[in-house]
Amino acid sequence: MFCYGIGTVSELSCDTHHELMILLQQWGLRVNKPYIRICGTPTEVIDYCRHLEDIREQFFYEIDGAVIKVNSLDMQTRLGQKSRSPRWSMAYKFKPTQETTTITRIHVQVGRTGALTPVAHLKPVELSGVIVRRATLHNQEEIDKKDIREGDLVIVQRAGDVIPEVVKAIKSKRTGREKRFTMSSRCPVCGSDVVKREGEVVVRCPNSNCPAQVKGAFKHFVSKGAMNIDGLGDKIIAQLIQKGLIEEEVDLYRLDLDDLLKLDKIKEKSATNLLRAIENSKKTTLARFIYALGIRHVGEYVAVILADHFGYIERLGKATEEDLITIDGIGPQIAESIYAYFEDQHNRDHINWLIQTGIELEAPSLPPASPAAGKTFVITGSLSSMKRSEAKEVITRNGGRIASSVSGNTDYLIAGESPGSKLRKARNLGIAILNEDELLKLFGDDRE
Ligand SMILES: [Zn+2]
Numbered sequence: 001m002f003c004y005g006i007g008t009v010s011e012l013s014c015d016t017h018h019e020l021m022i023l024l025q026q027w028g029l030r031v032n033k034p035y036i037r038i039c040g041t042p043t044e045v046i047d048y049c050r051h052l053e054d055i056r057e058q059f060f061y062e063i064d065g066a067v068i069k070v071n072s073l074d075m076q077t078r079l080g081q082k083s084r085s086p087r088w089s090m091a092y093k094f095k096p097t098q099e100t101t102t103i104t105r106i107h108v109q110v111g112r113t114g115a116l117t118p119v120a121h122l123k124p125v126e127l128s129g130v131i132v133r134r135a136t137l138h139n140q141e142e143i144d145k146k147d148i149r150e151g152d153l154v155i156v157q158r159a160g161d162v163i164p165e166v167v168k169a170i171k172s173k174r175t176g177r178e179k180r181f182t183m184s185s186r187c188p189v190c191g192s193d194v195v196k197r198e199g200e201v202v203v204r205c206p207n208s209n210c211p212a213q214v215k216g217a218f219k220h221f222v223s224k225g226a227m228n229i230d231g232l233g234d235k236i237i238a239q240l241i242q243k244g245l246i247e248e249e250v251d252l253y254r255l256d257l258d259d260l261l262k263l264d265k266i267k268e269k270s271a272t273n274l275l276r277a278i279e280n281s282k283k284t285t286l287a288r289f290i291y292a293l294g295i296r297h298v299g300e301y302v303a304v305i306l307a308d309h310f311g312y313i314e315r316l317g318k319a320t321e322e323d324l325i326t327i328d329g330i331g332p333q334i335a336e337s338i339y340a341y342f343e344d345q346h347n348r349d350h351i352n353w354l355i356q357t358g359i360e361l362e363a364p365s366l367p368p369a370s371p372a373a374g375k376t377f378v379i380t381g382s383l384s385s386m387k388r389s390e391a392k393e394v395i396t397r398n399g400g401r402i403a404s405s406v407s408g409n410t411d412y413l414i415a416g417e418s419p420g421s422k423l424r425k426a427r428n429l430g431i432a433i434l435n436e437d438e439l440l441k442l443f444g445d446d447r448e
Pocket of ligand 1: 110187188190205206210211212
């Protein structure tokens with residue numbers, strides 16, 4: 001690996017990015033020193049990017065571009081960030097590498113959201129070090145526009161880690177045996193009539209019980225960025241579904257050794273390992289869990305934003321569309337999709353079942369959306385509208401801490417009936433004193 005930046009730091013003894021790279025190197029961390037270059041003018045930057053593109057094949061690893069950064073750390077701070085990217089750094093992407101090969105056939109894939117995607121099967125071809133056998137054709141409109149046919153000699157490309165795609169057909173090489181391709185109006189897996197929503201180019205299978213969609217949802221749920229269940233591959237998922245052992249995600253957590261031994265080609269040892277992997281996946285983060293739910297438009301990045309903002313799945317579930325839209329990085333389409341997901345009782349049940357199987361979501365370190373985050377609370381006297389344990393739960397769930405005695409570190413004293421000496425002490429120290437109603441107001445009353 002090559003280090004190229006730092007996260008949080010308390011004190012930094014350098015003024016420029018370049019000095020920082022040298023510092024990292026002095027600390028024994030590897031940086032890509034031979035290729036880091038300070039450029040004085042835009043022309044120098046462009047020339048150097050072109051030079052790197054010229055020599056890209058000489059690297060023993062793959063690169064897809066270069067990153068241009070403002071060197072002064074002070075200017076970096078002043079330029080700041082947009083929601084996804086800093087204003088002081090930008091990527092220069094090289095032209096994707098291309099190759100020529102033949103489309104042997106085109107077949108339609110059904111994804112977990114029911115989207116039908118035509119995929120070109122290719123005569124295997126090496127593209128920047130990887131053997132490519134398939135490439136996406138996106139949709140029928142794309143096929144028609146590019147006039148791509150089965151049997152065509154085509155140019156394929158791969159940019160970075162993006163799925164390979166067909167750029168164009170070489171029409172001058174046609175023999176007359178190429179076949180035009182039109183997607184069927186039925187789902188190739190379950191036979192349902194496909195639908196096309198207004199404003200979308202994608203056609204979908206509307207059947208939520210379509211085996212392809214069910215399998216796709218499981219694949220997504222267990223994937224690396226989601227619940228990360230190692231060893232639960234496509235073939236095992238397909239068998240588990242086929243044998244009726246799993247219908248919904250929660251069923252995965254009910255599998256036992258006997259169930260797994262019913263599968264073909266699985267030995268006791270790998271079955272035991274798989275059960276352990278399933279068990280281990282229960283301890284996870286909120287972001288992974290949100291991503292695993294497979295809410296439309298909620299990818300890994302959005303899941304992290306939501307987890308950071310809400311801290312707890314219950315709070316996310318109660319968010320209104322307006323709440324969601326105000327979050328940086330969440331647009332109206334995402335907000336609508338999340339709101340609709342949690343409006344559906346079946347989805348809420350689904351989450352509850354998962355939690356009941358023992359899925360443990362790591363508590364957030366600091367829920368930034370909460371006024372209680374990082375604050376210390378002391379409770380005194382008897383509370384009338386809730387139990388003391390409930391009050392404590394509300395506070396800790398919102399990121400606050402509970403202390404037993406009043407001190408200079410106390411931020412709030414919650415005073416019930418007959419408060420006693422703690423109230424006096426808090427008054428003397430000038431600490432904010434809240435009654436029960438005020439406490440609940442502070443958190444927008446989110447008791448369960
Ligand atoms: Zn279908």
